[in-house]
Amino acid sequence: MKKRFTSIEDVLANLKEKTQSLADNSDGLIENETQYECPKCQDRQGRIEQREHGDVWIRCDCVEWRKAQRLMKSSEITDEFKKLGFQNFKTDGKPQIIKDAYACALNYFQSFKDIREKRQNSIALLGQPGVGKTHLLTAISNNFIRKLHIPVLYFPFVEGFNDLKDDFDMLEEKLERMKQIDVLFIDDLFKPANGKPRATDWQVEQTYAVINHRYLNHKPIMVSSELTIDEICDIDEALGTRIYEMCRDYCVVIKGDRKELNHRLVGV
Template identity: 65%
Template sequence: MVLEADFLDMKVCQPEEAWQWRETYSIRCECVERRKRERLMKSSDITDEFRKLRFQNFRIEGKHPIVVQAKQCALSYFSEFDNVRSLRENSISLLGQPGAGKTHLLTAVANNLIDRKGVSVQYFPYIEGTKELRDDFNLLTEKLERMKKADVLFIDDLFKPVKRVPRASDWQVEQMYDVLNYRYLNHLPIMVSSELTIHELVEVDEALATRISEMSKSFTVVIKGNRMELNHRLEGLKDV
């Protein structure tokens, strides 16, 4: 800590220089970091319920191997984030089967990036988010700018299908492409969950899909198979 008079006189030193001050030197108060994390979490639009989603409470006992692989991919992405964040392949995509835990795992990554690395994350639930933007155009520019400029953008349930038809109007595709292309050009990471595979995303918009594919090439898992084995919401209904 420093004396107020010394601080005002700009006599602030680093710990390694503290010998000059004997027992008086400057440190960053823990409350500063805590308040920073609180601000980042509040601005992320991650709900209180989703803040509880962590790697520790994602159960893999008895789960299909592809679900275990998805968790390992998410853990690896978090551990490697500092090394890859400025590279072309700096993103992660978990695709395929609904109910397999894609949102849980990517939210766990987001929560850890905020809490442990002080990284800003913007959460964008595709269905609710595009509806909000469409209903209030006054929010459009501000929201899109936040999505473009955040350290990490998390798009949840991109183009979520209805009866196997992707929800992707021309306007929705245009907004998503605008955001993703900006982040692609500026090497800003994205995290994407979607029930669509890359091939199915290509059918929606090839330019958008191939950018996602290129950015997340090192961290992509496609979850496909028997829904009774993969969708945790169907557990216990096998004989129904």
């Protein structure tokens, strides 16, 4: 029968009993502390401390780390992208527009707590491929999750819609999550193929539904795209103008010489 507790003292006593039991039973079973995710608390996520006025349950620091791990797992950010940060984005010797994009992304992250509830609470990095747009927005995402514990959902536009097209059973659930997540990161919006934007009527309709919901509810977006705002407006003006209004204070358009800007062509 499940034990019932009538006071905080009963709860603490039970926790103390379980903690001691785990310690007693671990003898001979655990060869070394490296088998724990957190050697400090041996994965109990806290410890009992004796104080002058009685026992107190002290939460371990690993609780915050575990929360960040759960958020990172649910973000759908790939293992490779989890390594991307501001510290490994190189600006030395790069054109000023790349440095401007870096400064914009860093400023956005540092200002987020103050702008989160405002209309202009989003960021867009637009323009040529290979200039680090995805790197910088992923760096923001990783820092949101690890440092601020803010949930982020990563949605690569082409792959994401291909997955939804192949599995309509998950369509409604995924779109609802895209609407409700704290921060939505759309990567390569309407990515061109053969010089033309990839934007079917169905993709535009679904993207508008998501963006409009977030626009009306002041929920932040992060967008990378090879298209400018004008080019997005050419696809759907209502969608493009909403993105512009949300990202107006944090928007960089990167255009210039391909060999100078595209890091994949360095040395070509």
